Amino acid sequence: MKLSFLYPDGITTKSALNANEPNLGRIGPRTLYHLSLDRTFAEICDDDVPRSVFLKVLSIPSTDPAVITYRQQLLAALAASPDFFAELQNLYGRFKGLWDSHDRERQAMMRHIHNSTAGASAQTLKSLLQANALTLKRCLAFLRGISDLFDEFRVGGEDCRSTALKRLAREVGEISKSAAFDKLNALCSRFEDMGIDAIYDFHATLGETGQIEICRMIDHKYLHITDPDFQPRRRWFSRRVEEETTSDCVRIHMIEDTTYDKLMSVPLQLLAEQIDTLSDQLFEHFCHIADELAFYDVALRYLRICREKGIRVTYPSVAHDQDYDISSLRDLALITDENQKDPVIPNNISGETVRGMIVFGENNSGKTVFLRSLGTAQLLAQAGLPIPADGAKMPVCSQIMTQFSEAEKEFERGNDAGRFEQEVRELASVIDDLDDGALILLNETFQTTAYEEGAEGLYHILNYFSARKIRFLLVSHLHQLEGRFDGREVGIYRTQPGYKVCAER
Numbered sequence: 001m002k003l004s005f006l007y008p009d010g011i012t013t014k015s016a017l018n019a020n021e022p023n024l025g026r027i028g029p030r031t032l033y034h035l036s037l038d039r040t041f042a043e044i045c046d047d048d049v050p051r052s053v054f055l056k057v058l059s060i061p062s063t064d065p066a067v068i069t070y071r072q073q074l075l076a077a078l079a080a081s082p083d084f085f086a087e088l089q090n091l092y093g094r095f096k097g098l099w100d101s102h103d104r105e106r107q108a109m110m111r112h113i114h115n116s117t118a119g120a121s122a123q124t125l126k127s128l129l130q131a132n133a134l135t136l137k138r139c140l141a142f143l144r145g146i147s148d149l150f151d152e153f154r155v156g157g158e159d160c161r162s163t164a165l166k167r168l169a170r171e172v173g174e175i176s177k178s179a180a181f182d183k184l185n186a187l188c189s190r191f192e193d194m195g196i197d198a199i200y201d202f203h204a205t206l207g208e209t210g211q212i213e214i215c216r217m218i219d220h221k222y223l224h225i226t227d228p229d230f231q232p233r234r235r236w237f238s239r240r241v242e243e244e245t246t247s248d249c250v251r252i253h254m255i256e257d258t259t260y261d262k263l264m265s266v267p268l269q270l271l272a273e274q275i276d277t278l279s280d281q282l283f284e285h286f287c288h289i290a291d292e293l294a295f296y297d298v299a300l301r302y303l304r305i306c307r308e309k310g311i312r313v314t315y316p317s318v319a320h321d322q323d324y325d326i327s328s329l330r331d332l333a334l335i336t337d338e339n340q341k342d343p344v345i346p347n348n349i350s351g352e353t354v355r356g357m358i359v360f361g362e363n364n365s366g367k368t369v370f371l372r373s374l375g376t377a378q379l380l381a382q383a384g385l386p387i388p389a390d391g392a393k394m395p396v397c398s399q400i401m402t403q404f405s406e407a408e409k410e411f412e413r414g415n416d417a418g419r420f421e422q423e424v425r426e427l428a429s430v431i432d433d434l435d436d437g438a439l440i441l442l443n444e445t446f447q448t449t450a451y452e453e454g455a456e457g458l459y460h461i462l463n464y465f466s467a468r469k470i471r472f473l474l475v476s477h478l479h480q481l482e483g484r485f486d487g488r489e490v491g492i493y494r495t496q497p498g499y500k501v502c503a504e505r
Contacts, residue, residue: 071384
């Protein structure tokens with residue numbers, strides 16, 4: 001099972017999407033835009049690469065509380081040791097760069113071998129083996145570096161609450177401190193110098209027709225060279241076993257006989273492939289964490305900005321069929337807005353047993369900010385992130401959908417059906433795509449029609465949501481909806497002076 005910093009069962013974001021992972025929710029096509037999250041996190045992180053990874057994770061909210069807790073614990077551990085995270089990200093950045101460069105060089109080498117009419121020469125395969133050995137040695141150095149990093153910062157031990165960090169520490173420790181690790185390092189060192197003058201010997205067994213049946217590389221310490229002109233390098237005899245009975249060998253010089261190429265090609269290629277397979281296994285198991293660290297990079301920047309602005313954050317408790325109970329929730333878009341000079345006003349959301357909420361108020365009184373703050377909190381919570389609030393209990397939603405009444409200029413040009421008809425079509429499209437257990441955020445829906453007509457239509461739509469256990473928050477000026485629901489069905493909120501939004505008791 002692969003190690004992942006996002007999913008405890010080892011899947012990665014890419015594989016989760018491709019396999020239609022059942023524990024992933026969905027958002028609407030314009031939800032990030034409606035909630036200003038694309039613009040908000042552009043203020044938090046001006047680097048497009050990690051920000052795109054972060055927004056991708058937000059766009060596939062987890063519906064599994066275990067996954068959410070897994071990320072919460074990891075982020076809390078990384079936030080507590082920022083220097084550790086910086087070093088971890090640096091090591092992983094170089095590891096991913098090694099993977100990318102190795103893959104490019106391997107493909108170029110394979111194309112060269114494939115296009116060669118005479119097949120791969122011994123020297124070409126020597127170069128391939130040398131490159132693969134060097135890559136594997138660097139992979140091993142990376143694992144040892146990660147293991148040393150955990151030891152230096154004393155992160156990932158038994159007292160660590162993050163399952164992800166504990167598993168990474170355990171796995172790199174087991175590999176880097178094993179006897180096989182040193183043997184692999186020694187093997188790679190042996191093939192680092194594969195120049196034209198490097199000498200390697202093979203034992204070949206020929207069949208009755210003269211075909212090579214077995215060919216394996218052998219060590220000089222088990223070999224007696226009968227060629228009087230051959231003078232082996234001293235290093236080959238540093239560990240000679242004198243008691244070992246060795247066999248005679250006649251050296252074939254590659255300049256004198258093409259048989260050398262034939263004998264060398266098979267074992268060199270097999271060795272190169274086996275070493276490459278080992279590197280690939282390490283890359284595939286560990287390297288995708290480099291991309292996942294980009295998500296935590298942006299998350300840590302978000303926490304840093306909140307800390308600098310004196311905004312308290314909390315990791316919400318999440319569960320299926322749990323109702324909202326959020327104290328002092330603040331709007332993240334306003335927190336990160338450099339033009340916002342006034343304090344960001346907090347609001348409380350307590351749904352009790354209510355699945356739906358309607359917010360009434362005048363224009364520019366804080367209704368949309370209230371809606372946006374809840375939608376943002378929902379996405380952050382299901383991504384495993386803290387929210388800007390003093391405390392929070394929240395439900396897990398299968399979807400987070402939005403339907404905003406757009407400015408007139410954003411409606412289709414030449415649309416002679418009218419804005420109301422277009423709103424109806426857009427809302428119908430959203431409703432058709434809704435899953436049970438979703439959350440839908442409605443901002444001034446049906447604001448362009450007659451009040452009675454709009455209220456009547458919305459009343460039946462909201463009843464439909466309740467019947468399907470779809471949570472909703474409606475911001476509206478249609479006071480004709482008042483009195484149609486009792487407090488057990490829909491919670492009524494009203495704006496107050498100073499951009500406060502309070503529940504009606």
